[in-house]
Amino acid sequence: MGKTAALTVVQKTTIDTLHKEGKTQKVIAKEAGCSQRSVSKHINREAKGRKRCGRKKCTSNRDNRTLERIVKQNPFKNVGEIHKEWTAAGVSASRTTTHRHMQDMGLSCRIPCVKPLLNNRQRQKHLAWAKDKKDQTAAEWSKVMCSDESKFCISFGNQGPRVWRKRGEAQNPCCLRSSVKFPQSVMVWGAMSSAGVGPLCFLRSKVNASIYQDVLEHFMLPAADQLYGDADFIFQQDLAPAHSAKATSTWFKDHGIPVLNWPANSPDLNPIENLWGIVKRKMRYARPNNAEELKATIRATWALITPEQCHRLIDSMPRRIAAVIQAKGAPTKY
Template identity: 35%
Template sequence: MPRLTSAERERAIGRLEAGDTPEAVAATFQCHISTIYRLLQRFVITGSTADAERSGRPRVTTPRQDRHIFRSHVAHPFRTAAETARTVIGTHQAPISRQTASRRLRFRGLRNCRPARGPVLTVRHRQARLHWAQGHLKWNNVRWQNVLFNDESRFCIDHADGRVRVWRRNGYRYADNCVVENNAWGGPSLMLWGAIGHNQVLGPVIFQGLGPGPSNGVTAQRYLDQVLHPHVLPFFQAHGNWVFQHDNARPHTARATQDLLHRSGIQGMPWPVIS
């Protein structure tokens, strides 16, 4: 529950002196009844509604500055605590520390995390996604059960793709067992293809003949020879009323790919770019 301000405490005491019950006052100020009882007890003993003086180091920021720090990072999530600290002059007439700014943010429920990564989307891209979603909003389960979704994924063999962490002692940063070895060319990997639909699974298929460089990746010809001809075409010959979904990767949008799907009578699902 929110903390009562100085003005609210004075008003609460006034209501109590006017004859209101602690329960009624607590309901009025939307606080716990124990807050009102403690306030009344303090007023009877000290004659004041102010907080008793606390021992220890005083806070270097005011409640107003705390709110400013919080709102600054809600409006600008990528702003660093150090940047905020340099702009806030504390009650000791000096900029606050980065640690102080971080503590104020954690107290308000903000955490310093790694950001999620996503594609760069323009207004046109967002509108295309919305149009696609609206166009398929009323599809029922029967229609979705006749869609074959497919995609490719790359898997590194000798290391993790993402950031890894290590538990080590101070001074052991470059110990052999604490260093992740990087291959300048990315290291060996596998490119797999697979497809799923209602009660249907195709693959996985490991692409053959790949190597470093764009010309040795998944080309339209490899997509035709290793995926469409041996796997997709036989599936649609047995399930003629299905729809084929794939994204706008170059092997999928190549003229040879589109010509084969058209000649085979395979209906494709329109897909927004960068999706």
């Protein structure tokens, strides 16, 4: 039978804590993320007072706390920089030991998520908005039509797939992923509700209040007829200058369309942001050669969005709001 994997410091602490609470070994193994055999061996070793064999540790608990403080001060440093700062604090350890201690603390190197920067005032508004909407049900959110613009490029950077090829085929045109210095791109406006998606609008120039009102007239109103019929709805938009202009507000009043108040820099609250992500992932393997082919691909992919997908996204609104409240107005996983 193979050896059991070595437990990390975090796992050992979890096992000790749950064991003192009287939890079963099966429950402890599930919570600690290890095998039940590892849990049993650790508990028995601690009960008998047996110590691990092997070389004595070169760092003390105080040294480990210093390392943890260094990482928390700037988690974007690489292992080499952290090791240099740790040894400068008087700790005698190799770079490999530094890396191993960081892993024992439960730290892993990951690609950071990209979220909009929120200042304190925006966070407070974010939180206040969420608290005001916390009792709104998914059925009530189904009356909201969400809208947004998104940029699509011919080149999708590192999102493209890997290629299977033989030796010597690296320069074969069939195995190349094209890149250009200034890739063509298109800006798209779209809308969705729990019933599905509306028609897309490709924007030819920078959007001002006049152009945005044309979009509302020729694309938003038909989308509302398609998704709601004669039923009432509430329109959602972000706080872009063209959206919050006085002329645009007058347009909504003249057409009798209520607009949902919306906090600034809050894409995690807008389900259509996730819909754009779905479309771009589906287009990952597409290779349009020009802007017209790109538009055709976007239209075809948008048409594949099902009402069930939209319904699930709208149903997530209460969970999004709860996440904002829990994060005290900070960006969430959505």
